[in-house]
Amino acid sequence: MMDDVEMEGMATPSGSSSIGDAVSGRGPQSGQSDTNEDEDDLYYIPERRPSLDLGPTPMDTSHWHFVDHAFPPALSYKSMTSEENLSNMDDEEGSSTRVQLNKADSYSSCYSLDSDDCEKIIPKVKSKDDAASELPDTPELIQDPKEIRHPSLTVAFTFKAISKTLGKLSEGDFRRFKMMLWKHYPQSFNTPPQGMDMVDLVDRLLERHNLESSLQITKTLLEEIGQKDMIDYLKTLCLRNEVRHDLCETLKTIYSEVCEDSAEQGEKMPVDDVFTNLSITTTCDNGPNIEHEVMTIPKLDSNQKTGKLLFTKDILSAERLEKSHLKFVLITGMAGSGKTMAVRRLVLDWIEERSHQHVSFLFPLTFRDLKKYEGSKVSLLEIIRTLYPATTKLREEDFQCEECKIMFIFDGLDEYKGELDFHNTSPVSNHSEPVPLNVLVVNLLRNKLLWRGLFMVFSRPQIKRCVPWDMHYDEIDVRGFRDEDKDEYFKKRFKDPVQAARVIAYINSSKTLRIMCHLPLFCSLVADEYQHIFKEQRPRAALPSGITYMYTKLLLALARQRRVFRAPQQSPDKERDFLMKLGKLAFSMLEKGKFRITKHDWKDVDIDIEEAVNDSGLCTQYLTKPFVLYTENSISFIHPTMQEYLAAFYVFFSYRNQGKNIFEQHLKDKVKGMFKGHKTMELYKSAVDRSLLCDDGKLDMFLRFLFGMALKTNLELLQPFCTSSVKCSTFIEDAAALIRKKMGENQYPDRKSNLQRCLEELGV
Structure with a gap:
């Protein structure tokens, strides 16, 4: 030298x-x-x-x-x-x-x-x-x-x-x-x-x-x-750069646009045009949102700690990895809370180099995509190369190198119906070894495959039972929108500031609608409906005055998801029976003033817990600590008002389909009930009388939903659940007369405001 x-x-x-x-x-x-x-x-x-x-x-x-x-x-x-x-x-x-x-x-x-x-x-x-x-x-x-x-x-x-x-x-x-x-x-x-x-x-x-x-x-x-080793190193950098570029192009076509229409039939929009920051916290088991327009509901013995607020870029950031050394994160959230929206944001931020740049390759894998491998043997490497062909250039060392970090995002683990046996499933550490899909999922959850990899799993809360107790992981909760994010969402959805302001004003006119907009799915349904109104009618068209219609839209959206992705073989009759059983439970708890379902409450109804929480999305699960050293799995409806809506659903269709007025305790003769079926107002008179007796207002929202369900617009949506053709052509006039009569009697002056709300629900 x-x-x-x-x-x-x-x-x-x-x-x-x-x-x-x-x-x-x-x-x-x-x-x-x-x-x-x-x-x-x-x-x-x-x-x-x-x-x-x-x-x-x-x-x-x-x-x-x-x-x-x-x-x-x-x-x-x-x-x-x-x-x-x-x-x-x-x-x-x-x-x-x-x-x-x-x-x-x-x-x-x-x-x-x-x-x-x-x-x-x-x-x-x-x-x-x-x-x-x-x-x-x-x-x-x-x-x-x-x-x-x-x-x-x-x-x-x-x-x-x-x-x-x-x-x-x-x-x-x-x-x-x-x-x-x-x-x-x-x-x-x-x-x-x-x-x-x-x-x-x-x-x-x-x-x-x-x-x-x-x-x-x-x-x-x-x-x-x-320095031939350095030549190989430089060639490796160039190869990985090419693969990353091609992978990003593939991911852009999949994740850069979103269809906000719940039926996935609307116009696609860039994610940045609709994405709004989500409330993501470092605490779990927070239970549902319990804000209520009428009642003050005490905390449901769930997590009392206030978690740290995170953004999607923080979930597995280099800083968090350095502090926690945990490579597995379970992100849970109830149906409609924005989990899939968070996945899209994570993927696009990585593509556009806005976050997680310590990761060389990012592979989103939905369990909807993995379902096609059920019944056959497959390796993780084969799945990756099938879904992302650009990765065929990668070599064995690229999957094992410490410098080449790989992140997997598994979306929708709750949709997987295979058996997950953590005790008897043999460990598999070779990512290129073909194994049955359930064996692959178990080893992924145990972090045995690609132990240098980083894993995010998005799921509804019920799936936490699948994660082994000895697995070291971090848990994060997706809570939906905060108050300021709700307004931001509608401003993005409606490019016309005047229309956006009208929708926000309408949402603010009803405290219940304002509260329910903490669910991004609910916000999406509201925006879809009002965009349709502005387009089909006129920009200055009047917006609907009731809340029942939007709750019915939410119920149908969750039912559609269940039918398509979780229970495609279920018949309409079984779906109706399930909702009636869940509604019966909701009404029973409502009369008792209960909003938390314990394991004892399931004895009276023939409902599978997984079906209620995981499949339907109408309930959510969390851990409570009724005693210092004792924890208990608890279940609640995704919001107290959804419990009240389902209770009204049960009462309405018990009367409409079976002729039963559940408020008449001594009416047991079904034939007699059918004979009285045309006298719809008898049901509503009984419901109003029972509601007025409740000083705490526990049946107020229930009564509004019950009146709203009889409107023509809601009946058209609920038609799949009707087995009777009984109609009441003068229902609105008769119902309005009943409410005005009760208000005129003035026996319960404190209850007048809710009766006025019932008139608004009727559009009067």
Whole structure:
């Protein structure tokens, strides 16, 4: 290895008296693209003029030589020392380096100009002898002119890749690299690069050569100094960069747009146009939102701690990983709380380099996609390559390397119906070994496959029972929208500020609607409905006055999800029976003033807990601590008002389909009930009388829903659950007369406000 004296000796080739001579002797650069080949040889630096002789004292100006002013340099660089290069890289405006990132390569006339070394750039006339001035030992750069540059090859990546590779060299090897660079490519430098730090060196390399040539030069010189491992490392960086780019393109087509229509038939919109920050907390088992318009409901013995608010970018950030060292996160939330929206935000933020940039590859895997592998053996690697073909280029070491972090996002674990046996399932650590899907899921949840990987699992709360007790994981709760986020959502959905303001004002006019908009699914249903009204009728169309219609829309949206993704074989009759059983439980609890379902409450109804929580989405599960050292699994409806709505559903269809008035305790004869079926107002008279007796207002919302269900618009939506064709053509007039009569009697002055709300529900 040569020392610095020998390197400096090489800096001035034989026959040259100055560095300027060596530089001015550069010839055509082999391997350059045609466009840059001509530009590189347009200029040369002439021989330095003799130093000025000022003559004897006093100054004799007759001996002065006239000196022209030098042309200004094309680019101006500031000196960047190795100690400050990292900070300066971040602080430079317009670029992460001093190379212009919007150009692949460019000519720079930025030479070091000393006080006595001002030189004029003179156009160079090409001659046949130019080739003779080229150094004979310059390695040939082989480039296929027909080869198309991969779009992932950018100035920013090339700078980062070369810098990262050279940064792994020892000081001695880095000096040898610079010596070889000066030896073979002196035309790229006006002074020897020995004093340059890495940032200056890579900057200069990218200025004088295109991106492909810069990478090839780096590989060639690394081979010369015997660093073949570093060549492989640089090739690996380029390969992973190509795969990441292609993977991002695939993910963009899947996750960049969202259809906010609950039926997935509406117009697709960019996620950024509808996404609003979600309330994501570090605590779990918080129970449902218990805000209520009429009653004050005490905390349901759920988690009393106030969790830290997170954004999606914080879930598995580098900072959280460093603090917790947990690589598995379970993100739970009730139906409609925004889990899938959070997945889209996570994926797009990674693609657009806004978060989780410590992750090399991100693979979202929905259990809807995994269902097609049920009944067959499959490996995790096969699933990845099938869903994301770009990953076929990745090698075994890319999945095992510590530097190449891989993140998996599993969305909808609650939709998986396979058996998960954590006690008897054999461990599998080979990600390329084909196994049954349930074995694969168990080993993923145990973090046995790709133990260096990072895992996020999104699910409804009931699925927590599937995670083994000895599994170390972090749990996060998705709570939906906070108050300020509700308004922001509607402002994004309605581009017309006037329409957005009208919808927000309408939501604020009903405290119940305002509260229920904590569920993004509910907000989406409200926006869909009002966009339809504005489009089909007129921009100034009146908005509906009741709340029953939107609750019916929510019930049907959850039922549709259940039918399509969780219980596709279930008949309409079984679906109706299930809702009637759940409604009976809701009404029974409502009369008792209960909003938390314990295991004892399930004895009276023939309902499977998983069906109520996991499949229907109408209930949610959480842990309560009724005693200090005792925890209990509890279940509640997703909101107290949903319990009141289902109670009204049960009462309404018990009367409509079976002729039963559940308020008449002594009416047992079904035939008699059917005979009275046309007298609909008897049901409502009984319901109003029972409601007025409840000073705490526990039946107030129930009564509003009961009146709302008899309206034509709601009956049309609920038609699949009707088995009777009985109609009452004068219902609205009769119901309004009944309510006004009760208000006129003034027996319960404190209950008048709710009766007025019932009139509004009727649209009167």
